[in-house]
Amino acid sequence: MMSLTEIIENLKSHDDFYILTHQYPDGDTLGSAFALCRALQLQGKRARVLCPDVIAPKYEYLKRGIKPQTDFEPKYIISVDVADANLLGRLKETYGGIVDMCIDHHSSNTGYAKCSYVDGTKAAAAEIIYEVIKLLGVDFDVDIASCIYTAISTDTGCFRYTNATPQSYRIAAEMMEYGCDAAQINRVMFETKSRAKLEIERQVMDSIEYYADNRCAIVYVTLDMVKKSGINDDELDGIASLPRNVEGVLIGITMRQKDDGSFKVSVRTNDGLDASEFCKQFGGGGHTAAAGCTVCGSLEEAKSSLAHAAESFIAGVTNA
Numbered sequence: 525m526m527s528l529t530e531i532i533e534n535l536k537s538h539d540d541f542y543i544l545t546h547q548y549p550d551g552d553t554l555g556s557a558f559a560l561c562r563a564l565q566l567q568g569k570r571a572r573v574l575c576p577d578v579i580a581p582k583y584e585y586l587k588r589g590i591k592p593q594t595d596f597e598p599k600y601i602i603s604v605d606v607a608d609a610n611l612l613g614r615l616k617e618t619y620g621g622i623v624d625m626c627i628d629h630h631s632s633n634t635g636y637a638k639c640s641y642v643d644g645t646k647a648a649a650a651e652i653i654y655e656v657i658k659l660l661g662v663d664f665d666v667d668i669a670s671c672i673y674t675a676i677s678t679d680t681g682c683f684r685y686t687n688a689t690p691q692s693y694r695i696a697a698e699m700m701e702y703g704c705d706a707a708q709i710n711r712v713m714f715e716t717k718s719r720a721k722l723e724i725e726r727q728v729m730d731s732i733e734y735y736a737d738n739r740c741a742i743v744y745v746t747l748d749m750v751k752k753s754g755i756n757d758d759e760l761d762g763i764a765s766l767p768r769n770v771e772g773v774l775i776g777i778t779m780r781q782k783d784d785g786s787f788k789v790s791v792r793t794n795d796g797l798d799a800s801e802f803c804k805q806f807g808g809g810g811h812t813a814a815a816g817c818t819v820c821g822s823l824e825e826a827k828s829s830l831a832h833a834a835e836s837f838i839a840g841v842t843n844a
């Protein structure tokens with residue numbers, strides 16, 4: 525793994541940066557990418573952010589202060605918050621094999637980049653970006669602060685998850701001192717929802733089933749449900765936390781049907797159960813309390829294999 529000093533040397537000695545985010549972009553990958561992009565531009569470099577999917581309108585403010593620089597060929601490619609080349613989505617084919625530097629906080633990072641800086645103790649990739657910007661000697665301004673704040677707040681579920689550290693709070697506090705509007709950001713990220721989203725949440729709660737003595741809850745979102753509700757793909761992020769919110773549930777599983785019929789599975793756990801370990805059984809990974817994997821088969825088949833896995837997983841943990 526490269527050191528922070530090496531990151532700074534590489535950023536200083538190169539120019540013409542492409543900064544890649546992961547697919548289904550969230551506040552962390554976008555906030556990290558735009559903060560770094562602005563910092564590099566302020567250093568007189570050319571830089572642009574490339575996102576494999578459409579960026580939801582609610583994230584539009586993260587682009588404030590970014591100069592549109594599109595007419596250059598990349599000489600140095602950076603990915604932020606991207607644990608695996610597959611998560612680059614439609615950008616994978618072109619850039620998946622040629623990422624020069626990866627900055628990430630997923631311990632499951634597959635090491636696909638030429639050099640990587642991965643710190644699994646950070647709540648958000650943006651906490652590393654914060655250090656990078658400091659070391660670059662760039663002055664923080666309200667635009668960079670809004671990006672970093674958004675990233676940390678969204679990845680910690682508004683500072684409620686176990687991944688939030690004292691340092692997460694310290695950085696967030698510092699970003700407020702640079703003028704970011706924390707209340708407004710949190711309202712937009714956590715409270716405001718479309719009627720379509722409310723409708724899909726209602727249907728998702730309708731789909732809930734309990735296993736393992738009510739210690740596992742599984743919900744699903746089918747393509748049909750998405751189509752009927754008229755919801756945008758990006759509005760589905762928060763859905764994953766719903767099943768874990770039920771009292772007594774240790775493993776909350778959200779299955780989301782993809783275009784190819786397989787299911788993108790989000791696993792959220794309580795009481796220190798290792799979601800990443802659970803997802804490994806299905807070839808996935810992630811963090812302790814939040815991880816993901818892909819499961820194939822019909823809805824019933826996929827659900828039952830997840831339910832069985834959850835039953836043995838919970839039995840294994842509680843008997844230990």
Ligand SMILES: [Mn+2]
Pocket residue numbers: 552553605629647648649679
């Ligand atoms: Mn992240």
